Amino acid sequence: MTYIPKIWIIIFLLSLFLLVFYMSQIEWTKTSELPQKSTAVHSARENSSNEKDTILLIWFWPFNRKFDLNSCESKFNIKNCQLTDDRRLYSSADGVLIHHRDIARDLSNLPKLPRPFFQKWIWMLFESPQNSLRLPGLDNLFNVTMNYRQGADIVIREQLQLKPQETEEPLKNKSRKVCWIVSNLNGNLARVKYFNELNKHIAVEGFGNHFHRRISREQYTQTIESCKFYLSFENTHERSDHTTIDYITAKTFDPLRLGAVPVVLGPPRHSYEKFIPKDSFIHVDDFNSPKELADYLHMLDQNEDKYQQFFSWKKHFRVIMVNWPVEHACRACQYIRNKKSFQVFTNLNKWYWG
Known part of the structure; x- marks a missing residue:
């Protein structure tokens, strides 16, 4: 029987221990370095x-x-x-x-x-x-x-959706004629210039930060419901610029939903008519001047039958807003x-x- 010195047995056992320890460290490192996404x-x-x-x-x-x-x-x-x-x-x-x-x-x-x-x-x-x-x-x-x-x-985008069945929706009483809710106005924008001229011929009741009349969300709804006409003026109005096509926002759909007639400034009329009925809104481009538009709004204010015609679409459609x-x-x-x-x-x- 071959005699093995104790020192060699100790060295062998120590080496075996170190090997096992080293392998376990490698496995632990691999596991710990897995991508955090796992x-x-x-x-x-x-x-x-x-x-x-x-x-x-x-x-x-x-x-x-x-x-x-x-x-x-x-x-x-x-x-x-x-x-x-x-x-x-x-x-x-x-x-x-x-x-x-x-x-x-x-x-x-x-x-x-x-x-x-x-x-x-x-x-x-x-x-x-x-x-x-x-x-x-x-x-x-x-x-x-x-x-x-x-x-x-x-x-x-906001849109009109066909109702399951025709329904009549009586309008709420209107205590205001023309309204506009706006927070920021840039004097160089077309909508500001048009508003300034229109306001000379028909009184526009303004709300929002610009007019120093801040309103809550609940007041926003109540305000539009109380208006006969609402200025749905987009911040772009480039008749010859194709990039503005289809840019029709909640500024138009909110008054439709809440029972006011939108007076729109933005893309051309044919763009609006892709999304809402042609007799549901008034487009500023249909008039030669802000004064001519003001005269038309005065006339509608005095003729309830003509005014009510702007809401005939509500029998068949409802407004779906985007969340x-x-x-x-x-x-x-x-x-x-x-x-x-x-x-x-x-x-x-x-x-x-x-």
Whole structure:
């Protein structure tokens, strides 16, 4: 029998111990270095019973307007959509929603990691081109456009919806003739110049910060309901500029919903008529001057039958407003869930700014 010195047995056992310890450290390091998204993905799916939920990462809260991330099913009956603002989920998110007005001029606050092959970037903007900065470098970044324009991949806008059955909606009593609620006015805008001239010929009752008459949301509703006519003046009015087409906002749909006749300034009449009945509003372009428009409003104020004709559409339709911005996020998630095919969009700046 070969005699093995104790020292060699000790060295062997010590080496074996060190080897086992070293291997365990390697395994621990591998585990600890797993991407954080693995834990985040699990956390994001904990609230859902479906492991195949579509994950939409909200990169910026639009204008810092936050909302309940679990609203898609309860508010819009959109199922299997998981909204998150956790940027650790970036590498596994099916889509990333990016609000244009929150992008830095040098694009420095956009995702830094490469985009996964399966992921869609959704460009979101609901302001007019004239009031949104055109940013170089966006043309080849996004797969999907979300906008008020009919040519966008995801179109979201206020609209009229057919009622299940005809109904009569009596108008509330009107204590005011012409109203306008506005907070910020720029003296160079066409709407300001038109208002200043119109106000010389018919009294416009103004509300909002500009007129030093701040009102609450409840007062906003009550005020418009009390007006016969409401100045639905958009902040753009370029007759020859195609970029303003379809830019028709809640400034028009709120008075329609609340029983006032919108007096509109913005896109041309034919653009409005794509979305609302031609006899539901008054367009400033139909008159040669603000005085001529004022004379027409005076006439309608004295002729109840003619005034009531502007509401005949209410028998058949109702106004559907957009729930900003939670509806936009849910519709974006719904889109990328339903449309798995490859997409590319290469001319964003030209498409939107011309």
